Amino acid sequence: MHFRLSQAYSAANQPDLALSAIERSIELEPENLKYLKAHAQLANWVGKSGIAADSYEKILSLSPDDDSALLNFARSSLWSGLLDKAAAAYQRYLRKYPEKKEVYIEHAKTETWRGNYPTSLDSLEKYRQKFGESKDYLQEKARVLAWARRPSKAIELILPLLEDDPDNYEVNHLRTIALHYANRPRDAVESLAKLRQLRPNSQETEDTKRFVMNPLRPSVTFTSRFYTDSDDLDHSNSSIKGIYSLRPETFLEAGAETDSLHSKEGSGLDPIDGGEHAWHRRAWLAIKHRFSPKIAFDSYLGGAVAEGKNRPTYGIGLDFQPLDNLNLRLERDSGFYVISPRTVSLGIERSRNDLRSYWEFDLLNAVILDLGYDTFSDDNRRWEVVLSPRRSILRSRKFNLDCGLRGWWFSFDKDLDNGYYDPKFYQSYMVTGFGYWKISDNEGVSVVLDLGILKDSDMGRFHIGWGGNVEGSVELYRDIMLKIGGGIIHNLRQETAALRAYTAHIMLTMYF
Known part of the structure; x- marks a missing residue:
């Protein structure tokens, strides 16, 4: 019936x-x-x-x-x-x-x-x-x-x-x-x-x-980051950045940030003149302009204050995309080296020069190559090479997975006692994994994992190191995006050479 x-x-x-x-x-x-x-x-x-x-x-x-x-x-x-x-x-x-x-x-x-x-x-x-x-x-x-x-x-x-x-x-x-x-x-x-x-x-x-x-709408982004490690170094950073589009090819940017750093007295990371805290503040104005589909330029100019020392800061970058699947970026910037209370109290400045290439030689495989050369105001120098091939493993409705390898090599001219990690030679070889859970078109959770071996000039043999980062993106309203994330680093020897480190961040972007 x-x-x-x-x-x-x-x-x-x-x-x-x-x-x-x-x-x-x-x-x-x-x-x-x-x-x-x-x-x-x-x-x-x-x-x-x-x-x-x-x-x-x-x-x-x-x-x-x-x-x-x-x-x-x-x-x-x-x-x-x-x-x-x-x-x-x-x-x-x-x-x-x-x-x-x-x-x-x-x-x-x-x-x-x-x-x-x-x-x-x-x-x-x-x-x-x-x-x-x-x-x-x-x-x-x-x-x-x-x-x-x-x-x-x-x-x-x-x-x-x-x-x-x-x-x-x-x-x-x-x-x-x-x-x-x-x-x-x-x-x-x-x-x-x-x-x-x-x-x-x-x-x-x-x-x-x-x-x-x-991407063309005016926006304001508030960011807060926190870092702590086994050497009792705490580093918090808060920033605000606004972007305004003059026309589809040209953007203006203004921003400011504050860094608060703390380490125990006598740790080697503490301020050179005693105490446990150091502050760094910076503000900048930037312009970004795309000359053609293949070439874009960006530059910023600002000022920074580190424990009473005032310095100009600047940066310049050039993007070149000769092919759909090949991107090159050349950039240089200069400013205080904000790693520990000691680097800030000494007023150490770094001039960073970097060439980055991203090549997708087919729809499954890509190679990222970073070449860097830095000079420091304490007469130190550093070169760096990072090579990261990766491959798309899985694409599905709810989950994407890429896997890859990463080789990382860098070297400093001098081993100084100025509050940052400066080995004569460092090398690491990692297996990497990149996962992304899709919640919606604009929401999801990303996970990055690293596992491998590393060695510097003071180590007699290779040691195991690993790390992981997770970040969630949530659309609070149609014009507000929230990102929250954190990570753990074990024996990867970042800028301070700490054995373990933990990170957290929150970012809120509002579009107008």
Whole structure:
């Protein structure tokens, strides 16, 4: 009776009532395949794809060879955001039906939404080999490349598609994303205006607006950090920073910070003239400007006070991105070396020079290389090399995992007693892990772990060291982001050479 009533409601174009009626039928006969299929179809009709996916999953448990239910389960899971289940179902279906061309496109879209870009491209390549380069293929490949931060290649595919259909919302959306990642903020804003014209009330348009415009909005960030270690050094830092966009390519920044440092008298980290405390304060003004998609420049100028000593501080940086997958940054800055009460009380200044490269040689692997050379006002010098290859291991709906290695080498010219760690030579070799639990698009928890061996010029052999950091990001309101984190370091010999150290931080950013 309830099943016939559901059919009547469906024929009368009343899907909500039809769904309620079929649910009563299933309560009486929970393993009736006819009822379950009708329930899934009605649930999709009213936009309850998650309920539909549950019904199709139940059908598959009762009838594992129902391939129509398998495909519908994949689609319902995709629409409801159950991306891991959708991806597995699409793969299972394609193994049985490798000639179903539209399923390759749907599978590729699922993997793209999971952030699993290499698998998405593999599925599209199978499509191309079997069926050629259709419009659907080109659009989906553009989607993968845009979100995988290969904007130049994505735009090459997008432009011909827009010539054929300039009001295609999906293609215009991909163009906006690609322009954002191509470091073309002004063009991205103009492309966003097109999206708002095509679908002004769409949630996707609103999400894209936040994605493009948030980096351009004025913001104020409050940060507090705390460090304590086994050498009884405590270091707290509080700062405020404001950013204002003059135009999409140019930003002004103003900020100030205060450092409070404490160590026990006689520890070797204490102030040179006695006592246990030292203070450092700094304020600055900065400008950042992007000259082109490949070149950006930033510089700051300010002043600092350390235990009564006044010094100017400055920094300059140049970003160069010759390729989508290669970033280079060259920077120099100068200021007080705020490591311990002794370095502050001595007024030691450091001039830091750094070259950093980030190269993603494919969508799975990346290499980070840091080269540094520092000079100090106490006539010391330091060079540093950090090499960090890493590989994407897992991309899923809720969790991402990367693993890698890190080699770190540095050396000081002199071993002084000025309150900082300055070995003749230091080397460490670590296995690294990077995990991220996704709560929502803007919220999640990241975990970084290091484990390996290290040795300096005063050690007779290598020792084991490890460390870990965790940070949670929470969106309090649409315009307020909160980040809270902490970490532990064991025998990694940071700037003070402490055996153990603990860190904590909190950061609050408000957008206007």
